[in-house]
Amino acid sequence: MGDGGTKEAGGLSRSEMLRKGALAGGAIVGLGVLGPYASRALALPSTIPPGDLNILNYLLPFEYLEFKLYLRILSERNDYGEKMPLTKEQRALFEELLGHEEEHVSALKKLVTEMGGKPAPRGKYAYAFRELPTAYFLANEIEGYAVGAFNYQIPKLKSKKAAELVAAIAQVDARHTAIMRQESREEPAPFAFDTGVNEQGSVIEIEKFTGPAIYQEQGIE
Amino acid sequence: MTDAAIPRRRFLQLAGGSVAAAALLAACGDDAASVDTSEFGKGDVGVLNFALTLEHVNVAFYKALAEAGVLAYAPQELSEWFGEDEEEHAAALSKEIKKLGGTPVAAPETSFSFTSEEDAIAQVEELENAIAAGYLGQLLNVKGEAAQSLLVSIHTVEARHAASFAHTQHQSGMPDGAFAKPVSEDEALEVAANFLS
Numbered sequence: 208m209g210d211g212g213t214k215e216a217g218g219l220s221r222s223e224m225l226r227k228g229a230l231a232g233g234a235i236v237g238l239g240v241l242g243p244y245a246s247r248a249l250a251l252p253s254t255i256p257p258g259d260l261n262i263l264n265y266l267l268p269f270e271y272l273e274f275k276l277y278l279r280i281l282s283e284r285n286d287y288g289e290k291m292p293l294t295k296e297q298r299a300l301f302e303e304l305l306g307h308e309e310e311h312v313s314a315l316k317k318l319v320t321e322m323g324g325k326p327a328p329r330g331k332y333a334y335a336f337r338e339l340p341t342a343y344f345l346a347n348e349i350e351g352y353a354v355g356a357f358n359y360q361i362p363k364l365k366s367k368k369a370a371e372l373v374a375a376i377a378q379v380d381a382r383h384t385a386i387m388r389q390e391s392r393e394e395p396a397p398f399a400f401d402t403g404v405n406e407q408g409s410v411i412e413i414e415k416f417t418g419p420a421i422y423q424e425q426g427i428e
Numbered sequence: 429m430t431d432a433a434i435p436r437r438r439f440l441q442l443a444g445g446s447v448a449a450a451a452l453l454a455a456c457g458d459d460a461a462s463v464d465t466s467e468f469g470k471g472d473v474g475v476l477n478f479a480l481t482l483e484h485v486n487v488a489f490y491k492a493l494a495e496a497g498v499l500a501y502a503p504q505e506l507s508e509w510f511g512e513d514e515e516e517h518a519a520a521l522s523k524e525i526k527k528l529g530g531t532p533v534a535a536p537e538t539s540f541s542f543t544s545e546e547d548a549i550a551q552v553e554e555l556e557n558a559i560a561a562g563y564l565g566q567l568l569n570v571k572g573e574a575a576q577s578l579l580v581s582i583h584t585v586e587a588r589h590a591a592s593f594a595h596t597q598h599q600s601g602m603p604d605g606a607f608a609k610p611v612s613e614d615e616a617l618e619v620a621a622n623f624l625s
Contacts, residue, residue: 296598303600310606358580367568371610374567374583378560378608381584382591382601389595394509396588399516400581 347387359403473530539625556590562616
């Protein structure tokens with residue numbers, strides 16, 4: 208997530224204010240009001256060994272996570288088994304996003320395979336949301352962290368093909384998060400710069416939504 | 429000289445006639461072979477000055493849009509927020525260019541006309557999409573770590589801007605589908621050149 212905002216207002220920079228707001232939002236839902244956001248198996252490491260294959264396999268689970276989230280939303284049932292109906296327009300939007308994530312997953316897996324690697328496996332994800340606004344919030348946060356993670360890795364990729372693919376996906380995920388933020392009544396581009404987020408930072412951010420189990424299960428300290 | 433070189437010439441002519449710009453124009457010549465990425469300066473400085481040129485147009489665009497009074501509350505708010513982002517981009521690019529020993533290009537003379545909200549949003553979408561795609565086309569052409577990180581940190585923000593305006597009009601914010609497509613410098617400049625006076 209970008210952190211380049213320098214606008215001052217009431218003694219706090221715009222970035223600081225937004226960060227405080229985001230943390231407050233995360234804290235509310237993280238206190239058990241809605242339960243843990245997602246469960247286990249987001250195979251994100253805190254550090255990754257060098258090499259393009261490792262980078263691509265580190266990024267792939269973000270796309271799995273996004274794909275599964277949109278699939279869950281499109282089921283029109285929340286995690287309490289209750290109906291969570293979508294309007295025609297909402298459904299069309301989530302179908303579009305789902306289609307993109309499916310293509311991102313396919314492209315990353317294909318490239319990993321072409322480069323002689325084995326794509327990271329899909330995890331089992333379980334999101335907990337009761338109402339659509341929470342789903343929008345989840346989507347904008349996860350997509351936003353993905354943008355930071357992808358941007359951080361672009362300069363580290365040696366293969367031009369891999370870097371081009373990761374950059375092309377990052378821009379589309381950025382568009383997704385902007386739209387999800389608009390639906391959440393949040394500023395779509397909260398910072399002037401989408402600064403890259405390293406592996407450890409991404410895992411810490413995602414943990415807000417997966418709960419601490421992710422660390423225990425993945426053995427990440 | 430190719431048609432594609434015209435926006436470059438116009439930008440450089442309108443950017444205040446710096447020594448570097450004058451020299452580059454003189455070197456531009458009349459054959460297609462002279463159209464290369466060195467016209468904004470060589471190497472990373474050239475790419476950064478290309479990006480700065482787009483940002484200059486974008487800053488001016490949002491200022492004009494804010495003053496035009498054609499937008500409803502929500503897109504007007506976007507316009508004000510995004511205008512601040514563009515100013516930060518221009519400042520950061522200028523700083524990096526100077527750090528690399530280059531001279532930041534001056535802002536060109538621009539002119540804008542908005543007949544309605546729909547017209548203004550169509551224009552801003554076109555410009556932001558071209559800028560995002562222009563950045564994407566240059567991300568891997570820079571060698572310096574700081575310069576590349578800067579461009580990378582901006583390209584997704586420009587994409588956010590474009591998508592946000594599209595969404596206010598109930599249009600898809602992802603015109604290229606699942607994968608953003610890059611454009612060349614000339615293609616991006618051609619769109620920005622619509623706003624040169």
